Amino acid sequence: MKRAHNFNAGPSALPIEVLNRAQKELLNYKGTGMSIMELSHRSKEYDEVHEKAITYLRTLLRVPDNYHVLFLQGGASLQFSMIPLNFLSSTSSAEYVLTGVWSEKALEEAEKVGKASVVTSSKHTNYNYIPDFSENQVSKDSAYVHLTSNNTIFGTQWSTYPEITKAPLIADMSSDILSREINIDQFSLLYAGAQKNLGPSGVTVVILKDELLQKANPNLPTMLDYNTYVNSNSLYNTPPTFSIYMLSLVLEWVLEQGGVPAIEATNNKKAALLYDCIDSSDGFYNAHAKPGSRSTMNVVFTLPSDELTKQFLEKSNELGFVGLNGHRSVGGCRASIYNAVPYESCEELVDFMKSFKSEN
Known part of the structure; x- marks a missing residue:
């Protein structure tokens, strides 16, 4: 079969080796007589997949021990809300660098929760560049600084990330995670919907520093509280098991490359x-x-x-x-x-x- 030249923005191309392996294992995963989609998320077979995906992410991104690797649902769009709900208080402000549509949407959700402001933007030129940004622009009451690392619609990307010490730095890396080396220590939280570089849609990866987690709002609905996912190893409810399985295959493919x-x-x-x-x-x-x-x-x-x-x-x-x-x-x-x-x-x-x- 002739494969298309797939330049879709997302869901996007998956490695042919991964698709072939998933096809091979689809009906009978490791002799269980069941598809991975049919296995209980409490089974030892699925647990192995779950832990492998976490381990591969830690290895590939060199994630330190003081960070949690979480699997959520709802895409980056849910993170737009969860981040201010967990970390924006009545006495602080959230600061956003606007570089495109997705950073605008993130800001809009934060404004529904509390005080949020734009620290710098390239909107006036239809987002055709990444604006200058430095620690000097961070306010003293900042709960966090949020940026979008790559802007799919406008074709812009941060070449280097700002060194921020005044406030936690948070990044939406949905469209360029695993595409280049990064220093996790620069960030207190990064998140990525899977459907660009990590696998099919359905799972969202969150990498969260423990120091920031300690500041989370303790009075949130269960499924909007990051502590729920940390305390349950992302198994509080049924996770997107097939998406996490595909994620583990993609991560293994990256290692093989x-x-x-x-x-x-x-x-x-x-x-x-x-x-x-x-x-x-x-x-x-x-x-x-x-x-x-x-x-x-x-x-x-x-x-x-x-x-x-x-x-x-x-x-x-x-x-x-x-x-x-x-x-x-x-x-x-x-x-x-x-x-x-x-x-x-x-x-x-x-x-x-x-x-x-x-x-x-």
């Missing part, structure tokens, strides 16, 4: 290939993001006219390229080149882009 450093090197090559094509097109293609803020996960670009964009998308779809439509906030096109997107797919896309330009 050589870990995060090897994945990062490949991602940089893929991104360079596409941006070089855009920058050398004499203005036929234009990247939305400014150099220095460009994402290695989402390459967002425009063409000279809406008619050419329509033709480009129609022709690319005929050739097996999927998911290249840009978001309405920017228009144009977007190639999401997450970890599982093969380098060869990027090569073929560049070949098509060059031929389309020469024809038009």
Whole structure:
């Protein structure tokens, strides 16, 4: 079967090796006579999967012992609410760096809980760069500082993260977790929906520093309290077992590739290939993001006219390229080149882009 060149923004490409293994194990997981989807979340077979996923995450991201690795549901969108509910008090403020739609949504949820403010933003230029941000901008009553590490719609990404000591630093890493090496110690909490780099949709990973957990609001509904997940090892209720199983397979695949450093090197090559094509097109293609803020996960670009964009998308779809439509906030096109997107797919896309330009 011919596989599509999958450039979807999410749910997105999964490694073919992972899909083949899941298919092989689907009906009879390790001799149980049942699918992993049918196993009790209290069974020893599932417990092994659950613990393996936690161990792999700790290994790949070098998570220290004073951090908890949690599996939740509700995607990043639920975290937008859980974070202020747990950590924003009546005497503090939450501070948000606005770099796109998802940071806007996170801010909106915080404003429903308490005092929240924007410390810096690139909204005035339609989010085409990552704004400067330093510790000096953090207020003395800050409960935390929140940022979105990669902006799927606008194709921007933090190249380095700010060193913050005045307040806990929290990051939504849904679209670039495991794509490059990071220093967990810089963050008090990071979270990521699985459907970009970690696996299929359904599970959300939260990595939470114990020091921040101690400050959590103790009077929350059970399922909105981080302590519930910490105290139960994310097994208070039935977790998304199949999604966690797939997560464990993807993490094992990353390890087999050589870990995060090897994945990062490949991602940089893929991104360079596409941006070089855009920058050398004499203005036929234009990247939305400014150099220095460009994402290695989402390459967002425009063409000279809406008619050419329509033709480009129609022709690319005929050739097996999927998911290249840009978001309405920017228009144009977007190639999401997450970890599982093969380098060869990027090569073929560049070949098509060059031929389309020469024809038009």
